[in-house]
Amino acid sequence: DADVTQTPRNRITKTGKRIMLECSQTKGHDRMYWYRQDPGLGLRLIYYSFDVKDINKGEISDGYSVSRQAQAKFSLSLESAIPNQTALYFCATSDALAGGYNEQFFGPGTRLTVL
Amino acid sequence: GENVEQHPSTLSVQEGDSAVIKCTYSDSASNYFPWYKQELGKGPQLIIDIRSNVGEKKDQRIAVTLNKTAKHFSLHITETQPEDSAVYFCAASGPQAGTALIFGKGTTLSVSS
Numbered sequence: 001d002a003d004v005t006q007t008p009r010n011r012i013t014k015t016g017k018r019i020m021l022e023c024s025q026t027k028g029h030d031r032m033y034w035y036r037q038d039p040g041l042g043l044r045l046i047y048y049s050f051d052v053k054d055i056n057k058g059e060i061s062d063g064y065s066v067s068r069q070a071q072a073k074f075s076l077s078l079e080s081a082i083p084n085q086t087a088l089y090f091c092a093t094s095d096a097l098a099g100g101y102n103e104q105f106f107g108p109g110t111r112l113t114v115l
Numbered sequence: 116g117e118n119v120e121q122h123p124s125t126l127s128v129q130e131g132d133s134a135v136i137k138c139t140y141s142d143s144a145s146n147y148f149p150w151y152k153q154e155l156g157k158g159p160q161l162i163i164d165i166r167s168n169v170g171e172k173k174d175q176r177i178a179v180t181l182n183k184t185a186k187h188f189s190l191h192i193t194e195t196q197p198e199d200s201a202v203y204f205c206a207a208s209g210p211q212a213g214t215a216l217i218f219g220k221g222t223t224l225s226v227s228s
């Protein structure tokens with residue numbers, strides 16, 4: 001979905017390096033999410049934010065941090081990358097006005113490889 | 116917290132056949148159950164969803180059924196076509212506005228012509 005963009009699309013880095021993945025959206029949604037996808041494990045939630053001042057840990061937040069710089073921007077950082085953080089990372093957004101039925105719109109993903 | 120189990124992990128069908136993917140959830144308070152389709156190299160995209168006050172919903176060749184008592188829901192695709200080949204994810208979320216979606220592990224559907 002072109003309304004949700006992620007940069008970079010591909011990144012190769014080395015163990016111990018600090019990495020930032022960025023997500024921007026033009027949908028005007030308040031809620032943003034970061035997931036990682038591993039083969040056979042589906043989508044696992046890392047962090048989510050329901051507005052600029054709200055940050056919540058997901059099921060696998062260890063080793064990651066996030067920053068919600070503005071309503072439209074949500075970045076994910078790996079403070080010291082390790083090989084088992086090699087995965088496909090997705091950003092998603094949803095509309096708070098939809099109440100609890102939060103259809104999520106996903107970006108195209110960032111493929112991260114940690115050597 | 117919520118846990119979503121999805122079966123099968125892979126499914127191969129002939130073009131024109133039907134495909135069924137099943138999910139179970141653990142939290143009886145969950146009330147929203149979407150299905151996402153992920154094509155190769157793309158992010159997941161919502162294809163259909165169902166809310167707990169509805170037992171069945173249909174959209175052309177796809178339908179979703181929900182059994183709240185048994186805590187399971189299913190995706191049905193009829194008259195499958197090669198372009199239906201993709202990874203499908205089910206998910207569940209609770210009634211509170213602050214509840215995030217919990218996804219199943221996905222089903223890789225292959226439709227051969």
